[in-house]
Amino acid sequence: MDQVTVDYPARPGIIRDVSLNLPAGSFTFVTGPSGAGKTTLLKLMFLGLKPSAGRLQIFGRNAYDLSRDQKAYVRSRLGVVFQDFRLIDHMSIYDNVALPLRVTGKDVKSERDYVQELLYWVGLGDYANAKPEELSGGQKQRAAIARAVINRPALLLADEPTGNVDDGIGLKLIRLFEELNKLGTTVVVATHSESLLQRFEYPAIRLDGGRLAVRERDVA
Ligand SMILES: Nc1ncnc2c1ncn2[C@@H]1O[C@H](COP(=O)(O)OP(=O)(O)O)[C@@H](O)[C@H]1O
Ligand SMILES: [Mg+2]
Numbered sequence: 001m002d003q004v005t006v007d008y009p010a011r012p013g014i015i016r017d018v019s020l021n022l023p024a025g026s027f028t029f030v031t032g033p034s035g036a037g038k039t040t041l042l043k044l045m046f047l048g049l050k051p052s053a054g055r056l057q058i059f060g061r062n063a064y065d066l067s068r069d070q071k072a073y074v075r076s077r078l079g080v081v082f083q084d085f086r087l088i089d090h091m092s093i094y095d096n097v098a099l100p101l102r103v104t105g106k107d108v109k110s111e112r113d114y115v116q117e118l119l120y121w122v123g124l125g126d127y128a129n130a131k132p133e134e135l136s137g138g139q140k141q142r143a144a145i146a147r148a149v150i151n152r153p154a155l156l157l158a159d160e161p162t163g164n165v166d167d168g169i170g171l172k173l174i175r176l177f178e179e180l181n182k183l184g185t186t187v188v189v190a191t192h193s194e195s196l197l198q199r200f201e202y203p204a205i206r207l208d209g210g211r212l213a214v215r216e217r218d219v220a
Contacts (some may be wrong), residue, residue, distance in 0.1 A: 001019050001021075001055070002052040002056070002057075003016055003019055003053065003123070004018045004051045004054030004056060004103065006210075014037050014040050016060070016153045017054070018054075018211070018212050019054075020050070020212065022188065024154075024184075024186055026187075027187045028189070028203050029055045029190075029196070029197055029200075031205070032146060033192065033208070036209065037207045037210045038160075038192075038207055039083060041207065042080075042157045042190055043187065045157050046078055046209065049091055058074055059077065061074075070112050074104070077154040078155050079146055079147075079156040080156075080158075080159075081141075081148045082159055083160050085128075085134075087144060089133065090131070092128065092129050092130065093119070093124060093143050094115060100150050101150060101151065114126065114150075115150065118149070122143070123142060123172075124143060124146065127139065138169065141163070142169070142173070149176065152185065153185055154184075155186045155187075155188070156180060156186070156188070157188050160190055161173055162174065162191065163193075170193070171199070174200060177189065178200075
């Protein structure tokens with residue numbers, strides 16, 4: 001991102017003049033108080049929002065010069081964990097988690113064991129046939145995480161992914177992200193959890209009032 005600013009109508013400067021570079025393969029926390037702009041920063045990164053000013057590159061390309069096909073390709077390489085989960089209500093947990101495989105044209109049948117293994121990994125092995133409404137907030141969050149990682153994305157963007165689970169499960173989920181990171185996935189985790197930030201020695205970008213404030217630990 002190069003001098004990126006986001007203005008919402010009647011709310012100028014939600015993100016102000018932010019420049020940052022997240023190298024491929026890095027693991028970065030985005031932190032700051034509620035309302036600081038963390039979710040907005042992630043939205044920029046998944047091309048869900050166009051900046052009012054500044055430039056953004058993703059996978060080495062200008063994010064806003066992409067053709068439709070290029071944009072679809074970029075999106076297929078992203079995994080996003082939304083703060084509000086966004087599971088599809090009428091689909092089972094299994095189908096929700098397997099959805100990115102279908103979207104990218106993979107043979108879901110041959111991936112059955114992998115989907116089930118991932119469900120076990122996030123502690124939802126017995127919930128494959130359940131509908132989202134039967135799950136607690138923390139369980140939905142874990143289903144959303146499984147869905148975001150199933151395609152082994154090049155870039156994983158996770159918005160408060162441990163916000164609804166207790167600390168033990170939160171640690172396990174971050175370890176899952178670490179495993180992916182070791183396999184090459186670039187990881188960005190927005191969190192206001194001080195205990196997570198202290199526990200994991202990854203660089204942290206701190207937002208305050210839309211600006212990049214002190215960098216807790218330098219981003220490589
Ligand atoms: N679509 C929108 N329109 C107007 N204001 C918004 C919109 N989305 C977020 N905001 C405001 O932008 C600020 C930053 O929000 P957000 O990025 O969600 O922060 P965080 O994730 O750090 O809590 C907040 O003050 C929020 O109310
Ligand atoms: Mg947020």
